[in-house]
Amino acid sequence: MKFLKWTNWSIGTRLVWIGLVPVVLLFCALVPFTYMVRLAEVRAEVVERGKVVATAVAESSEYSLITGNFAELERMSKGFLKTDSSIRLIRVLDNQQREVFRIAAETPPDSSIPVAKSAILRQAPTVDDFGATGEPHVTGPMVGHASQFKPTVIGQAQVSMSAVDVLAVQKKRLYQQTAIALLALAASILIAMILSNTLKRPLATIIGAVNGIRAGRFDTDIAVTSGGEIGDLQASIKEMSISLNESKQSLERKVEERTFALEQSRNEAVKANYEKRKLIQKVNTAVEDERKSISIEIHDQLNATLIAAKLNSERIIHLAQQGPSATASSEIAARAQTIMNLTLELYENARIIVRRLRPEVLDMLGLRGAIEEMIYTYNASHPCCQFEFKENGDCSKLDGGLSITIFRLIQEGLSNVVKHANATQAYVTLKVDETTETVRLTVLDNGIGCNVSHEAEGIGLIGMKERIYPYNGTFQFDSQPGEGTKITICLPLLHERHDDPHP
Structure with a gap:
């Protein structure tokens, strides 16, 4: 089924078919047409010959039909059968359509050929020129003129023909012509194949070069081996290959230069990125170290100060409880308690700040x-x-x-x-x-x-x-x-x- 798709055919196959199809169609149309024309001509010729023979027999049968002497008619009819093989049967009928004479060939007549018929006319009064012994009568000179006589039909001559022999000759000729046509067809096929090969070889070279260019081999060289359009195509592809090869080399040089530049830029970017990460890491480390330092300062100094204030507040409360004035003692105690509460609140806030700046639990646990x-x-x-x-x-x-x-x-x-x-x-x-x-x-x-x-x-x-x-x-x-x-x-x-x- 794939072969039937002519769009998939190669150029050589298409060229062969282009040269072959018209010749084959002409051959297939001409041979049957010639055979039918010859067959019709043969049949028409046989029918016409039958009519001629029937007319000749009718003209020669007047005397025999009137006198009943068919010897001369028989000799003539045998001569017809001998000289023309297409005559199969000669018959003579009287005016009552009764057969009075018959002579036939060995082979039967052809039913497809119509029987040739011709009327037998009586042209003049009957004169028996021959006796029973076949000797002619001797008469005296005719005195005066005979009166006019109107012809009358006294019988019919029939001739049956056959086209077999003529067709055999024509078929032989047709076979000879067909053989010659077949030889011409074979020669046409051979010439078409030779011409297609002469066109196929340069096209195959062109296709190979194009495939090479498509595969990236732009240095493909193609020789100009033909003239005309094929040569122009080869020259164009050659020029295109040279141009593409030069463009490829130029592009490769540009790509190499651009790649080198990109690699340099990448190395610089990687180096800068690395330095940026190291800087951020150092900054984070410095921040954490600073937080740790601040948390230590808060823990060691601020908390110590707050604890000292708390102890002093407790001492004030203790002294106030031993003082002479109850009112003063109460106020001192209240203020000292306030100072102690504030120091406790500051202490807790300091611990929270310390934990946020530096998770001390991370160092401990x-x-x-x-x-x-x-x-x-x-x-x-x-x-x-x-x-x-x-x-x-x-x-x-x-x-x-x-x-x-x-x-x-x-x-x-x-x-x-x-x-x-x-x-x-x-x-x-x-x-x-x-x-x-x-x-x-x-x-x-x-x-x-x-x-x-x-x-x-x-x-x-x-x-x-x-x-x-x-x-x-x-x-x-x-x-x-x-x-x-x-x-x-x-x-x-x-x-x-x-x-x-x-x-």
């Missing part, structure tokens, strides 16, 4: 203990939400800076849960994977969620991303309205080695 203490505090202060913590791996091996970062990230994540999620359950998962050298932190809640594509990032999420950036970590925020929120953070354990652009 480590990262895991500090997170558990944070979870305990949130559960105690927010009984409407259940907070849970799960650790996978050993987080005690994390360095101080990474531990503080993780602690702050959890602190900010839980703060967002309390402020925005309206959740009843929250889960914190910390996984330390030494195989991949990563720390994965997950904060999950079942709160109201939000539409990430419509909600703008808050300060809390921005702060979390800023803490992750120096470590070259990843941050993923997933949330859907009514389906809660999930924050996934991945940090490298050995971030300094991975960040260094010059290992």
Whole structure:
């Protein structure tokens, strides 16, 4: 079926068919037409010959029909049968349509050829010129003129013909003509194939060159081997190949130059990015160190001062209780109590500031203990939400800076849960994977969620991303309205080695 789709044929096949189809159609139309014309001509010729023979027999049968002497007619009829093989039967009928003479050939007549008929006319009075012995009569000279005589029909001559022999001769001629036509057809096919090959070879070369150019081989060389349109096409493709090859080389040079420039820019960007991360890390470290220093100062100096004020207030109260005036003693005691309450309030505020500046629980209990203490505090202060913590791996091996970062990230994540999620359950998962050298932190809640594509990032999420950036970590925020929120953070354990652009 694929062959029947002429659109899939090759050029050579199309050229062969272009030369072959008209010749074959002409042959198929001409041979039957010639045969039918010859057959009609033969039949017409046989019918005409039958009419001629019937006329000749009728003209020769007048005397025989009148006298009953058919010897001469028989000799003539045999001569007709001998000289013309298409005559099958000669009959003579009287005016009563009775057969009075008959002579036939060995083969029967052809029923498809109509019987030729000719009337036998009586042209003059009957004179018997021959006797019974076949000798002619001798008469005297005719005196006077005979009266006029009107011809009358006295019988009919019939001749039956056959076209078999004539058709056999014509068929032989037709076979000879058909053989000659077949030879001409074979010669036409051969010439068409030769011409198609002479056109197919340069086209195959052109197609190969075009395929090479399409495959990227722009240096493909094609020779101009033909003239006319094919030669013009070969020359055009050759010029196109040279032009494309030059354009390719020029483009490759530009790409190399641009790639080199991009690599330089990339190296500079990577170096600048690395330096930016190191700077942010140093800034965060400096901030944490400063917080630690401030918390120590507050703890060592401010708290000590407040404790001293508290002790002095207690001493004032004690002295006031021993004084002579009850009113003065009461006022002294009241003022001292006020001073003591203020110092206690300042002391608690100082402890809160110290914990915010530097989580002292992280130094005392480590990262895991500090997170558990944070979870305990949130559960105690927010009984409407259940907070849970799960650790996978050993987080005690994390360095101080990474531990503080993780602690702050959890602190900010839980703060967002309390402020925005309206959740009843929250889960914190910390996984330390030494195989991949990563720390994965997950904060999950079942709160109201939000539409990430419509909600703008808050300060809390921005702060979390800023803490992750120096470590070259990843941050993923997933949330859907009514389906809660999930924050996934991945940090490298050995971030300094991975960040260094010059290992």
